[in-house]
Amino acid sequence: MNIASKTLPRKLAGRLIRPTIQRIKILDYLINDPCHPTADQIYKDLHKEIITLSKTTIYNTLKLFARAGIVKELDFGNSETRYDVIIENHSHFLCKGCGSISNFYINLDDWSCSELNGFKIIERNVYFKGLCPDCLLNINNKLPRE
Amino acid sequence: MNIASKTLPRKLAGRLIRPTIQRIKILDYLINDPCHPTADQIYKDLHKEIITLSKTTIYNTLKLFARAGIVKELDFGNSETRYDVIIENHSHFLCKGCGSISNFYINLDDWSCSELNGFKIIERNVYFKGLCPDCLLNINNKLPRE
DNA sequence: GTTCCTGCAAAAGCTTTGCAGAAGA
DNA sequence: TCTTCTGCAAAGCTTTTGCAGGAAC
Numbered sequence: 159m160n161i162a163s164k165t166l167p168r169k170l171a172g173r174l175i176r177p178t179i180q181r182i183k184i185l186d187y188l189i190n191d192p193c194h195p196t197a198d199q200i201y202k203d204l205h206k207e208i209i210t211l212s213k214t215t216i217y218n219t220l221k222l223f224a225r226a227g228i229v230k231e232l233d234f235g236n237s238e239t240r241y242d243v244i245i246e247n248h249s250h251f252l253c254k255g256c257g258s259i260s261n262f263y264i265n266l267d268d269w270s271c272s273e274l275n276g277f278k279i280i281e282r283n284v285y286f287k288g289l290c291p292d293c294l295l296n297i298n299n300k301l302p303r304e
Numbered sequence: 305m306n307i308a309s310k311t312l313p314r315k316l317a318g319r320l321i322r323p324t325i326q327r328i329k330i331l332d333y334l335i336n337d338p339c340h341p342t343a344d345q346i347y348k349d350l351h352k353e354i355i356t357l358s359k360t361t362i363y364n365t366l367k368l369f370a371r372a373g374i375v376k377e378l379d380f381g382n383s384e385t386r387y388d389v390i391i392e393n394h395s396h397f398l399c400k401g402c403g404s405i406s407n408f409y410i411n412l413d414d415w416s417c418s419e420l421n422g423f424k425i426i427e428r429n430v431y432f433k434g435l436c437p438d439c440l441l442n443i444n445n446k447l448p449r450e
Numbered sequence: 451g452t453t454c455c456t457g458c459a460a461a462a463g464c465t466t467t468g469c470a471g472a473a474g475a
Numbered sequence: 476t477c478t479t480c481t482g483c484a485a486a487g488c489t490t491t492t493g494c495a496g497g498a499a500c
Binding site for chain 3: 176178180181210211212213214215218237
């Protein structure tokens, strides 16, 4: 594990979550992996290390983390939920070419709108879709297929 | 159907979509219903009128409409996709109390961010979550449960 | 000893696919 | 006639649930 092995157990214990091996590994994966993985990606990768790890545990843990405010569940209109460690208020860019997700930062706190007078805004979510620099390059360098 | 019965067939034909009864009814439902329905809600309501209508046709039609740019598929992190007629650039407010979705309007076209230099932005999506005025009232009028 | 956690198997829920018959051009 | 459309049944996928054995306190 990349992050000091003592840090993560403390982080979990601080949230009243018993730091089991599975949970530590999953949190470590989420923190060190920048790709906003799906449950299945986490499973496939961690399963190599812990062969007994089950998907149920992945889902249990992710739901637990979400309720504890450690991760956020992201939805981009695909069938799969993606998981993101909550660091600070940031937004996401989904590349339609390669499916990668990039973070970007916009201050959302001030955003409102006269139409929402009387509404209590708890959460502001923003995501953009488009093409990342790599995919743009590929398109420009290659002849259009089809 | 609420909207003039000649208008919708024309609208579909203009998009090279054969205006069948099912498609006209679904489009009519989407245009006249402000609630951003799920496929199941559309099915339950239209099934009363057209008892032979199947869910497959609902899904086929919604996908067709989405590809034709008539509707947009919305995802709020629930398991169900919600469908919205594309009228103009608008955003959505999801009430965590009653699940209702309200539209609000913000000009998104100008939004960018230095971190996204080199990215091609095709779509900007914004959704807020919180409590609608009705649910806020209910909370204030009632004693907290639990 | 009691509570919490893990993981297999099965179920649940939404959406898609295969296919045959019907409708339309 | 030939293409397109509909709708039943079944499959596909992600996620959740039931439950029994095991670990932790």
